[in-house]
Amino acid sequence: VPISNIRNFCIIAHIDHGKSTLADKLLQLTGTVDKRDMKEQFLDNMDLERERGITIKLQAARMRYVMDNEPYCLNLIDTPGHVDFSYEVSRSLAACEGALLVVDASQGVEAQTLANVYLALENNLEIIPVLNKIDLPGAESNRVIQEIEEIIGLDCRGAIQCSAKEGVGITEILDAIVTRIPPPQDTAAMPFRALIFDSYYDPYRGVIVYFRVTDGTIRKGDRIYFMASKKEYYADEIGVLSPGQMQVDKLYAGEVGYLAASIRSVADARVGDTITHFGRRADKSLPGYEEATPMVFCGLFPVDADQFGELRDALEKLQLNDAALNFEPETSSAMGFGFRCGFLGLLHMEIVQERLEREYNLKLITTAPSVVYRVNCVNGDTVECSNPSALSDPGKRKSIEEPYVKIEMITPKDYIGSLMELAQDRRGLFKEMKFITENRASIVYELPLAEMVGDFFDQLKSKSKGYASMEYSFVGYRESELIKLDIQINGELVEPLATIVHRDKAYAVGRALTQKLKELIPRHMFKVPIQACIGAKVIASESLSAIRKDVLSKCYGGDITRKKKLLRKQAEGKKRMKSIGRVEVPQEAFMAVLRLE
Numbered sequence: 001v002p003i004s005n006i007r008n009f010c011i012i013a014h015i016d017h018g019k020s021t022l023a024d025k026l027l028q029l030t031g032t033v034d035k036r037d038m039k040e041q042f043l044d045n046m047d048l049e050r051e052r053g054i055t056i057k058l059q060a061a062r063m064r065y066v067m068d069n070e071p072y073c074l075n076l077i078d079t080p081g082h083v084d085f086s087y088e089v090s091r092s093l094a095a096c097e098g099a100l101l102v103v104d105a106s107q108g109v110e111a112q113t114l115a116n117v118y119l120a121l122e123n124n125l126e127i128i129p130v131l132n133k134i135d136l137p138g139a140e141s142n143r144v145i146q147e148i149e150e151i152i153g154l155d156c157r158g159a160i161q162c163s164a165k166e167g168v169g170i171t172e173i174l175d176a177i178v179t180r181i182p183p184p185q186d187t188a189a190m191p192f193r194a195l196i197f198d199s200y201y202d203p204y205r206g207v208i209v210y211f212r213v214t215d216g217t218i219r220k221g222d223r224i225y226f227m228a229s230k231k232e233y234y235a236d237e238i239g240v241l242s243p244g245q246m247q248v249d250k251l252y253a254g255e256v257g258y259l260a261a262s263i264r265s266v267a268d269a270r271v272g273d274t275i276t277h278f279g280r281r282a283d284k285s286l287p288g289y290e291e292a293t294p295m296v297f298c299g300l301f302p303v304d305a306d307q308f309g310e311l312r313d314a315l316e317k318l319q320l321n322d323a324a325l326n327f328e329p330e331t332s333s334a335m336g337f338g339f340r341c342g343f344l345g346l347l348h349m350e351i352v353q354e355r356l357e358r359e360y361n362l363k364l365i366t367t368a369p370s371v372v373y374r375v376n377c378v379n380g381d382t383v384e385c386s387n388p389s390a391l392s393d394p395g396k397r398k399s400i401e402e403p404y405v406k407i408e409m410i411t412p413k414d415y416i417g418s419l420m421e422l423a424q425d426r427r428g429l430f431k432e433m434k435f436i437t438e439n440r441a442s443i444v445y446e447l448p449l450a451e452m453v454g455d456f457f458d459q460l461k462s463k464s465k466g467y468a469s470m471e472y473s474f475v476g477y478r479e480s481e482l483i484k485l486d487i488q489i490n491g492e493l494v495e496p497l498a499t500i501v502h503r504d505k506a507y508a509v510g511r512a513l514t515q516k517l518k519e520l521i522p523r524h525m526f527k528v529p530i531q532a533c534i535g536a537k538v539i540a541s542e543s544l545s546a547i548r549k550d551v552l553s554k555c556y557g558g559d560i561t562r563k564k565k566l567l568r569k570q571a572e573g574k575k576r577m578k579s580i581g582r583v584e585v586p587q588e589a590f591m592a593v594l595r596l597e
């Protein structure tokens with residue numbers, strides 16, 4: 001089709017508002033996927049994604065749609081739905097001219113949706129409001145339309161009412177995509193430039209790059225150049241996504257496609273990078289490229305020291321597919337050999353852990369996540385510290401800065417009080433509160449990222465009975481009165497349990513943490529003291545009393561199967577234990593600091 005008949009669009013929606021269901025219906029109605037082939041929800045295809053019900057990686061699909069006897073090519077570019085991946089969202093939006101804003105008509109606009117709508121507006125996208133789930137008895141389209149108009153200032157006269165589940169309003173949406181979203185500009189004569197909006201590692205063909213051609217043309221076999229990574233390759237294979245990969249010979253400005261070029265790591269072809277021709281290079285790369293900067297770090301240690309090599313191999317393999325994953329070896333006297341790993345955020349961290357355990361069969365101990373502190377030293381240097389146990393001595397440092405984030409919480413008015421209490425308790429600075437409708441408010445705070453890592457999101461959900469949503473962005477480093485809190489178990493310093501806390505909270509954290517550890521660590525045959533210290537000073541202390549009972553003494557007589565069963569049970573209980581000195585410490589203890597009352 002001519003470029004004037006191409007439409008590139010994405011779907012912006014809050015988790016659970018029905019993005020995948022709608023995408024499936026669009027693919028079905030345009031005959032892009034056969035109903036028989038239709039696996040439930042085509043666009044989310046990582047197992048983990050489906051289980052967790054969130055979109056992590058973006059995908060794309062090309063659809064053919066005929067309107068008034070004119071054939072159109074509609075490219076749907078999917079966007080991930082979580083703040084950890086907001087950079088990828090911004091790149092996928094940059095690849096589109098328009099967006100469907102899908103809002104659940106029984107719920108309303110959520111914080112995450114808002115953030116993405118603003119991103120779309122910054123990218124000058126045409127936004128089509130779609131009210132989904134109108135089949136639900138609780139749907140209140142008019143209220144939600146009013147909300148969208150008031151909060152976002154979007155004209156909702158052309159809003160489409162739809163039920164993705166029942167297939168209502170789907171044709172109207174397709175027509176609106178054609179009539180309201182502008183076609184890409186015709187820049188076919190310019191030097192080739194394409195924006196990478198996704199990539200993944202395929203063990204047979206190397207990295208598969210998903211891109212949108214912004215200017216010029218690419219042909220199969222072309223010698224290409226990645227402007228940020230400065231790598232060159234030959235485009236062995238190019239094609240379109242319909243939604244399976246289908247090879248073609250050429251792709252023009254405005255089109256969306258994929259390429260394979262035996263690229264060895266996604267770091268060579270990262271999301272946001274610009275592809276051009278090696279011979280006829282574009283002068284300027286497309287805007288918006290950012291290095292992936294990990295915000296949250298934790299230690300990963302194999303339970304079984306023999307698995308260290310396997311863990312390294314697995315991390316290297318995952319990194320091929322995840323340019324934001326960062327790791328380096330870490331050794332600790334308590335934990336042995338492992339890795340210090342950096343992630344975009346907590347969800348990213350959990351996903352990586354889960355994949356290491358599921359796909360690579362590793363048994364791991366994870367230490368509590370930490371943010372990256374900036375330490376201003378007495379000698380004038382500034383060093384970054386992402387591992388609390390490595391924080392320099394108080395005598396050597398002048399001050400410590402920590403990362404701050406701005407969070408926006410959107411909540412029904414009944415929960416305003418408890419959410420403000422939560423933010424205040426986490427050292428939050430109140431910035432602003434406004435009512436977006438009679439019943440819903442937006443509350444803005446700035447608070448240390450360290451206070452948000454952990455259970456902040458869970459707390460927000462539980463304090464609002466699941467109704468509040470939030471979104472955060474990094475605002476910079478600020479100086480804080482921070483000190484290191486050490487933990488000693490049985491007289492031995494346990495580095496992975498060290499945390500950096502605010503001076504005012506040190507005593508309370510020390511007390512709560514020792515109590516929590518006492519609950520979590522099983523009793524031993526000897527008495528185990530647990531102490532929290534600042535430097536050499538003990539500020540809180542608990543002790544686990546000894547047990548003497550032998551588990552086997554429960555099996556009266558000599559019933560061997562019963563004895564075996566008990567031993568096995570005991571072994572299972574030990575699964576995630578790490579021996580620290582003579583004390584067995586379970587996985588939960590390393591995360592205890594995140595769950596203090």
Ligand code: GTP
Pocket residue numbers: 013014015016017018019020021022044053054055081132133134135136162163164165166
């Ligand atoms: P993420 O992938 O997590 O971002 O969620 P999503 O926005 O893709 O939501 P999804 O399509 O998975 O839908 C969430 C839930 O809402 C599912 O249980 C759907 O069956 C349901 N749902 C989607 N559309 C409709 C609708 O029009 N009506 C009703 N009643 N339910 C719907």
